[in-house]
Structures are given as structure tokens and as C-alpha cells.
Amino acid sequence: MASNQIFDIVPLTSSEISFLQNLAPAVNEVGVEVTSTMYQYMFQTYPEVRSYFNMTNQHTGRQPKVLAFSLYQYILHLNDLTPISRFVKQIVIKHCGLGIAPEQYPVVGACLVHAFQEVLGPETADEHFINVLTKAYGNLAQTLIDAEESVYQDLQWRGFKDFKVVSLEKEAEDVTSVYLTPVDNTKLLPIVPGQYISLRWDVQDDTVHPREYSISHDLINNEYRISVRKLVNGKVSTFVNTKLQVGNTVPVHAPVGNMTYDATSGKPKVAVFAGGIGITPMITIMQAALKNGQSVELYYSNRTVDSEPFKKTFEDWASEYPDSFKLKNYVSSEGGKLTVSELMHIEPAEYDVYLLGPVGYMHEFKTYLTSKGVSDLKMEFFGPTDPDV
Template identity: 30%
Template sequence: MLSQKTIDIVKSTAPVLEQRGKDITTHFYKSMFEAHPELLDIFNHANQEKGRQQTALANTVYAAAKYIDQLEVLIPAVTQIAHKHRSLAIKPEHYPIVGEYLLKAIKEVLGDAATDDIINAWAEAYGAIAQVFIDTEANMYKEASEQPGGWLDFKEFEVADKVEESSLITSFYLKPKDGVQLPDFQPGQYITVKFDIPGEKNIVNRQYSLSAAPNSEYYRISVKREADNQPEGKASNYLHDHVNKGDVIEVSAPAGDFYLDVDSDAPVTLISGGVGITPTMSMLETLAVKNSKREVVFIHAARNEEAHAFKEHTKQLVSELENARSFVAYGEKKNQETICDVEGHISAEFLKEVVPANSVCYICGPIPFMGAVIGHLKENGIPEEQIKFEFFGPAVQLS
């Protein structure tokens, strides 16, 4: 239990953390990796290079300061981050290292403003918050490893098939090398794939949504080829160019708190942009497998028809469902024969017309796309609690 003095001091630092948070977290990561380069085998280098991890941690530290006396407010964020930590095999022994370099960064960036009282209060607060993460993740590790077919950390999978889904997206069907039946997962969850890429100094980890309905035989990930000069391209292009049928890769057990509530009878709307179709495709397949009677609306936005993944498969799944409709938005039509429901951006008016007011909406795609869609849904009166969304990478502000 934190003392009132500690709570008061930590809360008093919230305004400066809101202003200088990213300076602190940028300094933190730089100094920690210099002292502990082995941690670069865990962290996503693309998120580091783009500054997303620094921003996400800054937001988390600020929220911790603001709500240090109401830690229950942080539980959704803790759960989301803990899922990512569990899928990356982050363990309790990593937390003291993070704490040491975070406190050093606060001191070094804020200088004299970071008094001994402030550093001591933050040390106590960090210990309490770290314990919440450790306890939450311990339960997740236990659940992942003890369920039928489950495992701890990473396990070898063989690429059973490699299928081109569009001009940009290719699917990889992964089967456990030991032949053990796969554990169940929630439609919408992701796995971490570990790469030892020739020429790379460190292990590269990437999280990919599972794009098929849960089954006991295989996982499917559907990966977008990124531009060669993009940090994300390091893993995605390696998969596209060098990982083939018969190859073996290491995979974590499924994780994530963005998933379809399969027990609900409420109408469901699945909205995706680009490769954001991967978790919504898992959800749509699951609804079809279960012969769901729910009202289902599936909306996908792609750059154009060539970039539209799972086009025919979506039509098939929607036709199998009793009460489902699908809509397509293309940023551009390459010819007059191209058929789509929306040309250009999805508008609030379009969503008002096709999304039932009582629908639970699941959204995934590029951040600007999600920000626009979520804004439109709220404008149309869809309550916040009916809007679920997934970030590919660290969570950021959508507004």
C-alpha cells in the first residue's frame, strides 16, 4: 500500500510528465539498451525506430502518475500491455532493470527538478505498479502453458502452406512441429513470431493477428509486404521472400484482449482497413463455423481491388451466414468494371446507413483509418462501450 505522501508526490509530477514524458522515455530506452543490449532481442525494433514505443511508455507513465491513487483505472491498459509482454516472454527479472533506468532517466532529464523526494516516491510507485504487471502476467503464463496443448514462451512451428491473398498480403499456415493439437484461442488474438534473420545483430520479434477461426490443427497469419525502407519491412519482407513451405519458425501462444465475444447474441460489425482484415477475418470465419444467427456487417477498405485480400473468401463466408451483409471500400478504382460500395474514404453517412445502432463494432487498420471510423461511429451515436479496436503495435492516442 502506497503512503499518502508518495501518492501526493507522484500525482504532483503528472503535469511535467505530460510535457516531458517522451524525452524521459527516449533517454530511458537509449541508456537501458546501451547497458543491457540483450534486451534488444525482446523489444520490437521497428516501434523503437519510429518512436511509437517511447510515446506509448510516456503515456503509460503519465497515466500512472495521474491515477496512482486509483490503480483500478489502469487495469484495461495493464491487461493490454501484459498480453504483449507475455507473448514476448518478458519475465519478472526484467522489471528491476526497467525500474533502474526509468528512475535514472527521470533524474537525468528533469535535473534539479527531480528531487530526492520525487525519485524516492517514484521508486516506491514503480515497485507497486511493476508488481501488478508481474502478477497479471504470471496468471497469463499459467493459463497459456497449462491449457490442453499449451506451452510456455516459444515453440517450433512448420510452415505447412504459403498462399498469396492479394498483391500485398500473403498467408502462412503454421502447424506445430511436435504434432500436438493446438490450444483454443479467441478470434481476434495474435501470436508473436521470432526471427533470427541473417545479417541482423539481434533477434527480431513481430506480433501478427491470427486470420483464421480457432481450430486444433493450424494457425494462419496473413502478412503485408512493407516497403523495403520501412522498419516493419525487416520481418514482413523476410517472411515473403525467404520463409517457405517446410521451413520452421518459433511462435508464442496466442494473446491479446481484442477479440470477438462469441457468447453474445448482439449484432456485430467488423470494420477493417488494409491488413487490419486479419483479426476481423478470424472473427467472420468463427461466426460462419458456429452458424451464427447474429446480424453481421462486414466492411473492408482496401487501396484497390488488387490489394483486397480474402475477397472471394469473404463472399463465401457471408453467404453461409443467415443474417450477414458485406461492403467494400476502395481508395481508387483502377477501371470502370471495378465494383465497390464506397470509392474513397468511408463516411459517417455510409456507416449510419449500414451499421445497426445496437451493434458491437470491432475495428482494425491503420491508425488514421481507425481514428476516422471511430469518430464517425461516435458521431452516429454508437456508445463507446460498443466500440472495440486493435492497434498493430503500441497503443497511441487516436485523437
């Protein structure tokens, strides 16, 4: 048996599939209650797993909502996961970035069963229901474990490696760039443009806080650069912008990413739509595209002029690539707003399209671009993969 074989994959019978799918509406109705109950029980019973979760996403309800959506979609597609393969891939990459291990899946499974029993009660969550649910969960869990193992095998290291803060640089009034290098002097491999790293922050409150930040520049002197915006009530982002010091160490996971630069598309143009700090992964993507001879159009939305980071970078690109790099800024405090009318020229055959920003921003422009026939729209999600986008 392979070392990462935790569950035996046993295909569900047609009657078992029908049984679960007949319950799908009920599962959808109580899904968030089930997953919220599951997380509460899991954190109380297995407190060691808390270090894998951004507790802000628990408090806002975002994480339970995403898991409920995932369970519902899995039940709907028990016969064939192909229609949700992109969503599944996003989950796999997210798990790998966090360093999720195979042995953690049985913990989640046990807590999920407990939550269904508590929310649905013994009449609905009877022995047959639990047996079929456990079987279906085991199949999904092992599928994810196998997919994650294939990703882990391509990473430079597994788990978290200590990095040292080499320097700090102010990019805007509320954005700080952090340059990090391995404490053990490991020679870092080149990144794939668009990748991010997961970090486990100690903000001096006796709690580990996992966060994901895009690498916002190509490797420099064997250093990763991340750029962090200070958020209102943001515990980690406030710490990074006000208290982090050169010489501090932080555990870092090897880079992963869903939204990475496609150097083989053959399309002559790249359109980038970024809102706020969503610009960070776009920096390396645009760097690569310009070096690859593609023309780049950046549509960049910010709240204020002073909150716009990387102004010097954009000025340098405009000078170096005067015919290839075009920037259009939208500043909401001055009445500027990107509208779909400015996207009408985007032709799927000519453009690679990248999109990242607040959820509402992404939903609006994804809807329009998809209607235009942009089938391979490239997006990234920080925190749980969002079902609303």
C-alpha cells in the same frame, strides 16, 4: 514468497501521491525525452532485451511515446487505476504475447530512474523524487506481474516454441499467408477468434525481430495461419513475402488477444470495420459470428482492388450465408471512402462492433461510434498500445 513476487507493494502515502501528481505536468512535458533516453540506455546496458522489442517502433518514436503516455496516466491515477483499467489490460496482454518475465521489470525500473536523473537533473530528480518514483514503479510493476501471471497460467505453453512453415499461399499482390505447425507435433488447442501470435523472426541479419500477427483462420490440420502484408521498407514483412520457405522454422508464442469474439453478448448483429491488413483478426471473428447465427456487416477499406486479400473467403461466405453476410468495399484508388454517415444505423443495443485499421482510421471511427453510445467497442493494436486511439 511467491516465485513471481519481485516487488513488495507498499501503498504511497497521501503526501507521496501529491508530490508525484504535482510533478505530473513536468513529467508529461519531458516524458518522451525520458523514455527515449531510457530505451537507449537499456539497449546499450542490457542488449539481451532487444529481442523483445520491434526496433521499427523505436526508430519511429512510437514506443517511447506510448511509454511516456503510460507513465503520465499512471501518475494521474495513483489513487485509483479503474479509469485506465482497459488500457492496463491491453498492456498486460501485450506483455504476455511477448513473453515478458517478472525479472525483467527491475531492469526497466533501473533504466527509468537513470533516464529521469539524466533528463531532469539532480535538483528535480533528487533523492526524495527517486525514492517515491521507485516505490510507485514497484507497485505498478508488481500489479502487472500478478496480472500477467494469471494470463500465463491459461496459455497452452510459456515462452516460445519452434514452429515449422508447412505452406505459403498468396492472398493478394502484397499479402502472403503462412501456415505453421509445432515442430514437436504438440496438439494445438482451439483458438479464441481474434487472437494473435508473437513470432521471433530470423531474417538473416544476426538480429531477432519480434512481430505480432493475427491468426487469420480457424485451426486447419493443427496449423496456425497468419497473413502478412509486404510493407515499404518492412524488413520482416519483405522477408516473409519474398524469402520465407516451406520447412523454415520460427519461434512462436501461445496465442493471446484483447479483441476477441464475444459469443455471449446476445446481440443479433455484428458490424466489422477493417482497413487494409487489419482484416486478419476479423476473419476468425466473422467466421464465429456467422456460425453462431449472427448477421455480419463488413465495411472493408483498401488502397487498390489488387491489394484486397481473402476475396475467395468473402465469396464463399456470401454463398453460404446469403442472408447473414453483407460486404461493402471501399477502394481509395477509385475514390471509395467510408464515411461516418454510413455508420448512422449502428445501434449499441443491436450490434457488436469491431474496429481495426491504420491509426487515423481507427481514431475517426472510434470517436463517432463512442459518441453513438458504443461503449464496448472492440479494437486491437499491433506493436505498442497506441495512446492516440
